[in-house]
Amino acid sequence: MKRLCWLLFFLAWPILALIISALTPALNWGFPGDGASDSPLGDEIDHLYYLILVLTVIVFIGTQVGLIYVLWTASGRPKDQPVWYSHGNHKLEIIWTVIPGAILLFLAFYQMRVWAEFRIESSFPQQARxxxxxxxxxxxxxxxxxxxxxxxxxxxxxxxxxxxxxxxxxxxxxxxxxxxxxxxxxxxxxxxxxxxxxxxxxxxxxxxxxxxxxxxxxxxxxxxxxxxxxxxxxxxxxxxxxxxxxxxxxxxxxxxxxxxxxxxxx
Ligand SMILES: [Cu+2]
CATH class of the missing domain: 2.60.40.420 (Cupredoxins -  blue copper proteins)
Incomplete structure (x- = not known):
């Protein structure tokens, strides 16, 4: 029972975060107006924003599920057995370094065109110049x-x-x-x-x-x-x-x- 209570406690926060995110458009907590931008460049910036939002939501759900799994299995271990220490796992560490690194690199290259168009004068649209x-x-x-x-x-x-x-x-x-x-x-x-x-x-x-x-x-x-x-x-x-x-x-x-x-x- 105690274990279930703690599980629910830890689960409540990510679930609350997801509910608030889902309610955001209805409560008008997102972008101003009807949520759509009033400029063509704004549409591209919004696209980047939503892409990053989707990626972070996936990572958020993944890490929360991992955390809950560890809490649940570890708290269920019999108390009369010796404690088991982990000294890390090379393979896992490489995986969870390489994947976020690759995602960040992808984002860095993916946003470069919009950034240049927005900020670098020589990349402004011809008409704007x-x-x-x-x-x-x-x-x-x-x-x-x-x-x-x-x-x-x-x-x-x-x-x-x-x-x-x-x-x-x-x-x-x-x-x-x-x-x-x-x-x-x-x-x-x-x-x-x-x-x-x-x-x-x-x-x-x-x-x-x-x-x-x-x-x-x-x-x-x-x-x-x-x-x-x-x-x-x-x-x-x-x-x-x-x-x-x-x-x-x-x-x-x-x-x-x-x-x-x-x-x-x-
Ligand atoms: Cu001022």
Whole structure:
């Protein structure tokens, strides 16, 4: 009876973990929104996440079953017999080193393409590399945006005709775009949860970040690095427009900023 109680005690935790995992989608504890990502790169990142999740669940169940088997058989040994000591098993140790090693190597190579596409500028999609739409400067406690004048390219340094805005980042939907991310003071993190994009803004660096919003809409843009007392204020929006509306918005912004000699949106 005592043995059964302990068995149930040890079994309860992995079973509870599996029940919670199974309930996760229903309780909406998974990815934001309906669980699907809003960007093509996000889909690939989700695929990697779920692949790793499946592998870890298999390993988790395997190790728990092994643990329970050992506990059950060892606790059932007659008490009047001499204790038996194990000095390890070479064959088993090789097996349980080689298999996880092989899995880790597989994951390391398998994710390389997505990692490169996400982080390494020369591996960005061609369209993203030419579509540099804004410079985003994080500062305590807002996102400062600099867009090039309509029809112009974004230059490294501010140009006459550049347009300025705060917090809400406007982009065309359905097209890969790149922003240059900077920080004016401390470290911040540019986070688009529903697009699965996250990049630290590091003082002194100008970091290219590309993404593509699949559909027009508004997506949360938040700072994911505790950057001071007003960190919470850095909740903004990524506004993805249909391409023609995006052009219209940019023209309007230019008109607002320059036609009457001063910037209303600055
Ligand atoms: Cu911040």
């Amino acid at each position: 030419t579509n540099i739409i804004a410079e985003v400067t994080a500062r305590q406690f807002e996102w400062r945006l600099r867009y090039p004048a309509p029809g112009k390219k974004l230059e490294k340094h501010a140009q006459p005709g550049d347009m300025y805005s705060v917090n809400d980042l406007h982009v065309p939907a359905g097209v890969p775009v790149t922003i240059y991310l900077k920080s004016q003071d401390v470290q911040h993190s540019f986070f688009l949860p529903s697009l699965r994009i996250k990049q630290d803004a590091v003082p002194g660096l100008s970091i290219p970040v590309w993404f593509e919003a699949k559909e027009p809409g508004e997506y949360p843009l938040v700072c994911a690095e505790l950057c001071g007392w007003g960190h919470y204020k850095m909740g903004a929006k990524l506004i993805a427009h249909p391409p023609e509306e995006y052009e219209k918005y940019m023209k309007q912004l230019h008109k607002d900023q320059y036609d009457d000699g001063f910037s209303k949106n600055r």
